[in-house]
Amino acid sequence: MAKSIAELKAIREKMQGQMNMRVDSDDSIRVVVGMATCGIAAGARPVLAAIVDEVGKRNLTNVKVSQTGCIGVCRLEPIVEVFEPGKEKTTYVHMDAEKARKMVSEHLVNHRVVEEMTISAAE
Amino acid sequence: MKELSLNLLDIAENSVRAGATRVEIDVFDLKKEDVVSLEIRDNGCGMSPEFLASVTDPFTTTRTTRRVGLGLPLLKMEAEQAEGGFEIESEVGKGTRTKAWFKRSNIDMPPLGDLSGSMITLIQGSPEIDFIYRRRTDAGEFTLSIPEVREELGGISVGEPEILVWLGEFLAENEAEIEYK
Ligand SMILES: Nc1ncnc2c1ncn2[C@@H]1O[C@H](COP(=O)(O)OP(=O)(O)OP(=O)(O)O)[C@@H](O)[C@H]1O
Ligand SMILES: [Mg+2]
Numbered sequence: 133m134a135k136s137i138a139e140l141k142a143i144r145e146k147m148q149g150q151m152n153m154r155v156d157s158d159d160s161i162r163v164v165v166g167m168a169t170c171g172i173a174a175g176a177r178p179v180l181a182a183i184v185d186e187v188g189k190r191n192l193t194n195v196k197v198s199q200t201g202c203i204g205v206c207r208l209e210p211i212v213e214v215f216e217p218g219k220e221k222t223t224y225v226h227m228d229a230e231k232a233r234k235m236v237s238e239h240l241v242n243h244r245v246v247e248e249m250t251i252s253a254a255e
Numbered sequence: 256m257k258e259l260s261l262n263l264l265d266i267a268e269n270s271v272r273a274g275a276t277r278v279e280i281d282v283f284d285l286k287k288e289d290v291v292s293l294e295i296r297d298n299g300c301g302m303s304p305e306f307l308a309s310v311t312d313p314f315t316t317t318r319t320t321r322r323v324g325l326g327l328p329l330l331k332m333e334a335e336q337a338e339g340g341f342e343i344e345s346e347v348g349k350g351t352r353t354k355a356w357f358k359r360s361n362i363d364m365p366p367l368g369d370l371s372g373s374m375i376t377l378i379q380g381s382p383e384i385d386f387i388y389r390r391r392t393d394a395g396e397f398t399l400s401i402p403e404v405r406e407e408l409g410g411i412s413v414g415e416p417e418i419l420v421w422l423g424e425f426l427a428e429n430e431a432e433i434e435y436k
Contacts, residue, residue, distance in 0.1 A: 134397075134425070134428035134429045134431070134432050135421075135424060135425040135428050135429070137400075137403050137404055137407055137425070138407065140404060140407040140408060140418075140421065141407050143417065143418065143421055144407065144408050144409055144411055147411055147415070147417060148409075148411070167264070167268055167376075167380065168265075168268070168326075169265050169324075169325040169326040169329065170325070172256070172261050172264055172265050172268075173256055173257075173261065173265075177261065177264060177369075177372055177373065177376050178372075180376055180379070181372060181375070181376065184379055184416060184419065185416075187416065188416025188417065188419070188420065189416075197379070198380065199268075199376075199379075199380035201268070201272060
């Protein structure tokens with residue numbers, strides 16, 4: 133038997149017990165994935181899925197993952213932008229799921245920019 | 256696009272950008288009728304008749320970063336190549352309905368691809384939108400209604416990673432029950 137929506141109640145009770153909801157605070161890191169036609173065609177969906185998966189698994193409650201339309205450089209898609217408070221924006225280009233996981237562990241966890249995947253390395 | 260599920264994601268993103276609060280998505284894969292169809296209805300800002308007439312022409316878009324909008328013309332072209340068709344209806348202030356269909360047995364029929372992955376992507380990006388996803392094959396039908404999910408969740412957002420993982424499994428399991436063997 134496949135899952136039914138009613139089973140969500142149990143998950144809700146478990147989550148309410150844990151109280152580890154993501155919070156919007158000043159020290160939160162924003163990760164934005166470009167999801168216009170060009171990004172989607174170039175493979176943005178698995179990139180986003182990998183980031184969400186890693187952020188969830190590692191329970192990085194200070195990271196907010198969101199989507200945007202065209203970032204403007206279609207030939208460099210899939211593009212991921214990382215905004216850390218008080219720092220310059222990092223733009224990662226030609227991403228795939230594997231690079232996305234590396235970006236999470238290096239940049240979001242250890243705060244080390246993965247230079248070779250950034251737009252400055254590509255240009 | 257390599258898969259119809261990527262067109263789904265792309266066209267539904269238009270609804271998101273149009274400020275829709277409710278987006279209904281139907282994907283039907285019907286063997287007996289030899290048709291695959293994708294229909295998306297939203298209650299977003301809509302388009303004027305003049306603008307609507309120009310959107311399937313790839314030399315128009317309202318975005319400023321790049322002149323050419325690709326999503327709708329691409330879907331139309333893909334559907335027509337597979338002996339199908341495309342229609343779009345819209346009214347300013349009311350919403351938009353976009354539909355594409357394909358002849359299932361046509362050699363140019365794209366694979367459906369990861370439909371569940373596209374739905375999870377949409378929900379992750381816009382947890383506040385009421386998505387209603389309906390999936391049908393000759394073997395049966397199921398629906399994922401985000402308003403219903405929200406009712407079960409109380410105050411918890413459908414965008415929480417744990418919930419997205421659960422919804423992904425829900426879609427995969429229900430999909431498996433109606434897929435062609
Ligand atoms: N559901 C909708 N509601 C309102 N406006 C829409 C809708 N779908 C499309 N449009 C309008 O039509 C335009 C063209 O859409 P299309 O998907 O073809 O290209 P685009 O979204 O502009 O760019 P991209 O190539 O990234 O998809 C959009 O920019 C938008 O102004
Ligand atoms: Mg579009």
